[in-house]
Amino acid sequence: MSVQIALALAVFIAAYVLIATEKIPRVAVALGGAAAMVMIGATDDKSLFFSEDSGIDWNVIFLLLGMMIIVGIMRHTGVFEFVAIWATKKARGRPFRIMVMLVVITAVLSAFLDNVTTVLLIAPVTFLVCERLAVPPIPYLIAEVMASNIGGTATLIGDPPNIIIGSRSGLSFNDFLLNLTPLIAVLVLVFLVVSRIMFRKAFQYDPERAARVMELNPAEAIGDKRLLVKSLSVLVLVLAGFVLDPVLGLSPAIVAMMGAGLLIALTRLENRKVFGDVEWETLLFFAGLFTMVGSLVNLGIIDEIGRALSDLVGDNFFGASIGMLVGSAVVSGVVDNIPYVATMAPITANLVHSGGAAAHPLWWALALGADLGGNATAIGASANVVVVGIAKRNGHDISFWRFTKCGLIVTGITIAVCVPYIWLRYYL
Template identity: 45%
Template sequence: MDHQAIWAIAIFLIVYALIISEKIHRTIVAMAGGAALLLLGIVDQETALHHIDFNTLGLLIGMMIIVGVTAETGLFNYMAIWAAKKAKGSPVAILIALFLITAICSAFLDNVTTVLLIVPVTFSITRQLRVPVFPYLLTQVLGSNIGGTATLIGDPPNIMIGSAVPELTFMAFIANLTPVILIILVVLVPIFVALFRKQLKTTPELRQGIMELDEKELLEDRKMLRKCLAVLGLTVLGFFLHQSFGWESATVAMSGAFLLLLMTGERTMEQALARVEWTTLFFFVGLFVLVAGLVETGVITVLAEKAVNLTGGDAVAASMLILWFSALASAFLDNIPFVATMIPLIRDMGDMGISNLEPLWWSLALGACLGGNGTLIGASANLIVAGLSAKEGKPITFMKFLKYGFPIMLLTVAISSVYVYLRYLM
């Protein structure tokens, strides 16, 4: 291994350590690491730009704009109250309804965005029912990470995998990942009921308070809502058809976003662009450059050789290794840099003799997304909700989350292992 490879590994590990330590913002660390690679001449600017996946960035920006504008219409508050009324104000039924709504929304929206939309109305419902908020927040976080696994656009690891492997289309993600996610959701519902039923008691009067709410009043701007729903519908349709027309997923999302802004005007555009999470996007840019350093210096190829030797080139062993290693790593590390590193590694494994890479890609997606449920630091949505809960005087500690999250993560990854084996490897 030459000295450039050693520099690339050192910078990568320092960046990783600083991201885990959370002493400096992860975006600053990733961008600084990327800059160091360029300044040291390990990667030149042209090569670095070539490694930045603009399809991933465009897809994220487009969806952030569409969701940001839609959130202003009050649609998500309306949905939550509507569901609570359909559940007849029953705390357990509301817990399950909000878990499923979060999972479904997360399949099409960013996980953090979904929990930020659903958490405020959760505080409002639990305050009315005078029940503890923790079971709701926990199940919503778990639901957002699970639901996000179901589609290409649901979670950043899937966006990155879908973008890196052209044959893994939006429809391919739905056909391959949605079935196992539906199984997981069905398995978890009775578990959540059994876990939290005793804590969630209220009175008929407080339930009546939910039943009398007027959810229609929450829809602030119906004209805007109609535009948002039309564009959301068209965008999702575009995702279903993107391969037939030869469009990239970012083209679909950006077209949807700017069609919506065309319909809603300049003022909405300024607000929507201000709400785009630029820090997350620059974090991606920094990571892509860091991984470029590992790819260009041959580090990834060496790691892939070791993985192929370890598994003997056997697809079953390789899939299970990737699934479980991704899940355990993602429980403790940010899954975005992890997946950014794994993508070229799996590609190289393909070049070294593993002919059918499809189960490996699905194993990576399932492991990286579901692994995020293992600990409080496993996914951004977990930390965001814990932060919000602490601010409201109801802290969710690392150990409290671990007690529920880790066993559920193990269960969901075990279900995924059986699914991957039966569907692709048997």
């Protein structure tokens, strides 16, 4: 092993440990790791900015940026609060019905919005409703964040790991819809059954308090109707562009940026409202992460790992898919699934390239394991950390083990359901 390869591996492993332990802000770790890779000569400006194999994946960066701008503008309309209050009234104050409605809404929204954005929008309404019903909000918050992680698995844009997988594999928005959305619909139903048992003590019905919930007026949540019409119109056009990718020949990143540009032009909002909700740290984190992984590609390390795994797998691609599914779930429950998928995507690409059609389900196994595994612990996904923080600020402490006790059950059951799905759909 050369000194350069040893240094690159040391930088990558150290960065991974620091990201997992969260001792230092992850964006600082990623950018510091990227700088270290440049300093040791593992990458250069041409590889960093212009290489499809070892450079920054601009498709991921600009897809995230475009969707962040669109969602950030939509937040000013109050439409998300409107939907949550409307659903609560439809449930007529029945606690379990309310959980069903909030879980389904969260799962659906998370298929098209960032998971963190979704839980940030749903959490305040949850506190309001639970206070009116005098029920503990913690079970509802836990259920919502888990529904967010499950629902985000359904589409290309639902979870950052899916965006990375889509860009690396060439899989389209429609590919994710056809292969993962049917399974996710089943998993949401399974999750509701599990929630009914797991949180049964939280469903105490009080008719008087239910009447107070019915007094809520969802129409009051809409702050700007004209902005709402413009935002929804652009969002529909963007989603149509994703679906019509085979016809239009436009990548999701281009569609998202065109939609963001159109909405900015139509609304003419001040810059603070347009760009204030863009998670610039997340975009910089991705850039640094891609640089570190790309450096390993440049040095041939990823290819060597891919060849070793290919020899280990042989022709047993069903076994490899299940190993990828379970292994990804375990790792993603311990560390953030974004750096894990960024590392595994080029390795998976090598396995699929060498194995052909029989190895293609490895992509879906990677997505399912990484996304659903985020439910396992309180630090398994960014949305989990955000919800725990929101609950604490509102006087409700969700301990690591309380979340994890529920998360391990949900992750185990959802991953178990994925195993027969992969076998029946791709290998039977």
